Amino acid sequence: MKPGDKLKEIRFKITQEKINQFAQFSGDFNPIHVNEEFAKMMGLGGTIAHGAIGMAYIMKMLHSEFGKRFCEGSRFIIKFISPMRPNFELKTFGEVKEISSDSIYLSIGVEKVEDGAKLIVGEAWIEMGAHSSDG
Amino acid sequence: MAEKKTMKFSELKEGEILSAVSYEIADEKIEEYKRIFGNSSEGLPPFVSCLYAMKCLLEKYSIQPGTIHAFQEVELKKEIPLGERFFRSYGVVKEKFNKRGKNYAVFEITTEDSRGIIVHKMKLGFVIPE
Numbered sequence: 001m002k003p004g005d006k007l008k009e010i011r012f013k014i015t016q017e018k019i020n021q022f023a024q025f026s027g028d029f030n031p032i033h034v035n036e037e038f039a040k041m042m043g044l045g046g047t048i049a050h051g052a053i054g055m056a057y058i059m060k061m062l063h064s065e066f067g068k069r070f071c072e073g074s075r076f077i078i079k080f081i082s083p084m085r086p087n088f089e090l091k092t093f094g095e096v097k098e099i100s101s102d103s104i105y106l107s108i109g110v111e112k113v114e115d116g117a118k119l120i121v122g123e124a125w126i127e128m129g130a131h132s133s134d135g
Numbered sequence: 136m137a138e139k140k141t142m143k144f145s146e147l148k149e150g151e152i153l154s155a156v157s158y159e160i161a162d163e164k165i166e167e168y169k170r171i172f173g174n175s176s177e178g179l180p181p182f183v184s185c186l187y188a189m190k191c192l193l194e195k196y197s198i199q200p201g202t203i204h205a206f207q208e209v210e211l212k213k214e215i216p217l218g219e220r221f222f223r224s225y226g227v228v229k230e231k232f233n234k235r236g237k238n239y240a241v242f243e244i245t246t247e248d249s250r251g252i253i254v255h256k257m258k259l260g261f262v263i264p265e
Contacts, residue, residue, distance in 0.1 A: 021170075021171050024167075025171060026186055027193070028198070030200055030201070030202060031201075042201050050204065051203075052186065052204065055207060056168075056172050056182045057172065059180075059182045059185075060173070060182070063180070063181060068214050070211060072213055072214050073211070073212070074211045075209065075210045075211075077206065077207070077208040078206060078207055078208075079205065080203075
């Protein structure tokens with residue numbers, strides 16, 4: 001792995017059905033996610049997906065790439081900068097920015113497939129120290 | 136159990152404790168995760184554990200409609216072994232501030248496994264309507 005390398009993206013589509021499924025899964029029925037009228041009243045223009053849906057895909061991408069190293073020595077920070085709306089076709093992104101003797105630093109996030117507009121942006125650090133098989 | 140309060144910016148206090156909550160993550164919840172996000176790994180996906188950690192916040196407060204998840208920081212410290220399902224999470228109101236007319240509250244939540252070993256720490260930032 002070297003600076004400039006990209007992680008394998010995960011593509012997903014936001015649908016109201018997926019948002020409702022996630023609301024059920026998480027117990028987060030905040031009406032900005034599930035009530036079109038309320039979301040409009042809040043000035044959001046319609047329902048928006050839970051930011052955690054994007055976070056789940058980012059974590060899945062990092063977990064797929066780094067496995068146990070992701071689970072046992074990583075840190076990431078993400079900002080939800082623009083709403084994920086129903087019918088958006090999205091993908092995760094991850095790019096290696098720096099590698100040191102003990103860690104990998106990446107930019108991560110979620111962007112629209114259509115035009116690359118960033119909706120979630122962040123950074124991740126993966127420790128690359130030795131891991132024994134018994135943890 | 137104390138009655139839940141609605142989370143209000145004006146009533147949150149920096150340093151306020153979110154009492155420890157113990158819980159079991161049900162296998163059904165992991166299956167539900169897999170149905171939504173696809174089957175990514177054996178055992179417990181880290182995201183599911185992070186989501187459950189919110190319990191210590193949600194046992195105390197109900198989220199005010201219109202609250203927006205603004206940012207999140209996660210530090211994963213220990214892989215959760217296959218079969219591990221019992222956890223304990225606790226937290227604190229780390230800070231609250233107003234930026235560009237918006238009320239932000241940041242919560243720090245720590246999760247331990249059944250042996251008391253920290254598996255992850257998180258900071259969650261919310262924009263709260265009032």
